[in-house]
Amino acid sequence: MVRSLWNVSWVCVRVRLNKVPANLLVSFTNHLMKMALVSEFLTKLTLSYGGEREPKCPTVVPAFDFNPEEDAAKIETAIKTKGVDEQTIIDILTKRCCSQRSEIVFEYEKRAKKDLVSALKGALSGSLEHLIVGLMKSTAQYDASEIKSSMKGLGTDEESLNEVLCSRNKEELMEIKKVYREMFKKELEKDISGDTSGDVAKLLLALVQAKREEPSSVVDYEKIDNDARALYDAGVKRKGTDVTTWITIFSERSVPHLQKVFERYKRYSPYDIKESIKKEVKGDLEKSFLTLVECLENKHLYFASRLNDSMKSKSVKEKVVTRIIVSRCEVDLMKIRSEFKRNFGKSLHQTISEHTKGDYQKALLNLCGGDD
Template sequence: MVLVNEILGQIVQVNRSMTWGSLATLKPYANFLVDDDVERLKKAIDTKGVDEATIVKILGNRTLEQREQIAKNFKKQNNVELEAVLSKKLSGYLENIMITLLKSPTLLDAQVLKDAMKGLGTDEDTLIEILATRSSKELQAIKTVYKQEFQKDLEKDVASEATGRFQKLLLALLKNQREVNSNIINYELIEEDAKSLYAVASQKKNPDFDAWIPILTERSQNHLNRVFKLYKIYCTTDISDTIRKELKGDDEKGFLTLVQCIQNTPEYFADRLHSSMKGLGMRDKILTRLLVSRCEIDLLNIRAEFRKKYGKSLYSTIQADTKGDSQSALLGLCRAEDL
């Protein structure tokens, strides 16, 4: 039998989201003068018909920190919230983009989660997206803001909207117990986890995939990528293929999304962006939210994955599916063409 360490020695760790680092498309505006921006915004808002192009040029080219300063000074000088004024003066898609730009990432996530569970039917794709791609620290902040905004516990709302194994997976993610990445490689635990995953998958009748949940939601991203490599050696099939074969419906969707986010988060977001612009009618809010939430983190990574997977650039795809000032705002966040 081949020694475990020899097997593991052949495993090449590939984790693009970690090795590429933070590759933002939106950088701090070099000549930022908050009072000048506030004055120009006020003038653009008060202009007959509203000067939407100027509003886009300012808010779409400032980082979150700079936008927060603008909003703070706007209220101080005009005794009214900038968000409230823009909601009154703008409409449609452009209004959504500008208002989204003014929200903090944590508040935006909390509101998106609330909307995903509002009314008849649940948006499972959005639930798993947020919970699978946020860090433990971010999830804790989201739960706190959710409680403050809606006077409800996020865990209780999720538990009431989801059922079965999918519910268990979401609630496990909300416990935010995932270990941080470490330079220390625990080969024994890698082997143990890979064997545990394989033991479930190899069960002939009613495999208990609930046993996968603690491993997939508590181990670090780097550790799990090594586990997945070893799992493939044991099982002779990729873990995603096992999920597709053995699970259905929301369970399949939840586990596949989580595994993809662990293996390659930028590719997952590229898929979400592509889906938001696919077919008749764009899912405008998803496109906007993804661009706004990733433009100061890793949108360059996502752009590269989009180009690689779909054979065209994210920039040109947005350009083909949008128009007017909304197009200008979204292209500004995307920033550039990938040839």
């Protein structure tokens, strides 16, 4: 771009070269060059916009002055203590990032000659055990474990399966598939096919294939309109639902594109996209589509709503609370906290304090990272 603008400016200058003072000519040329550089910079900025990774907003960050040998020694003592010193275990492991916890594992096993995760399982119990053991995995390993757990035994925990598969981005899904293969010596797609069926299986498998397009700096209004109309034609407009078309659009288009499609959809349909889903499909497929749309519209609000629903009654759904807090504390829990406070009037920290107790509560609050 700099070269092309320079060529244009030189042609223009040559037309009346003899009539322009030298100092003005130099000044004018320098000005054109600066404009060209600025233009080139802005062009690059525009082209990269929307295509970059979503910035992380974690609540758990690397600890300052980290000493893995010292942490490992303290944890060994805490486990050996009569009655177990849960507070020390919580204070260390919930305030270290994943890579630091890995170093602690290495140092512990070097000094104690035993596996730290096994030692923690023997020392802890209940919800606290599940939370702390979950922290000893990477985010992808934890997600893979939760997916495997949701398909274990009689019946499938579709709610948990939907939560993980519908909310993870393309990069996260590809990493989960890789880690799942390493951990369980099976392909994730094969296990989903064996544990789900029909259109639900088709939707989940389409998500796991991770074909979602990357966001673009160019807004394709024609494609937005075509997709909105296709969703309407495949559902509300006709008798019966062309689920395949819905699955293709929902699983392959970029998130910003789909957000615009959902807005455009209202031009064609008397119902918004969620109302259309409720009218067109039922049961597990309805739940899967609704979860996916909620994540596409506002993933952080989806997680905040899940947390709020899990702590509404006296019987807290600790499994759901643990999974969201553990899986998102090093990703975007800060954004989830903001959505929680904005939509439900109380902070996540306050809600956890009111609905949980004991060591489990202490661990959750540490991972939550403060009050809002």
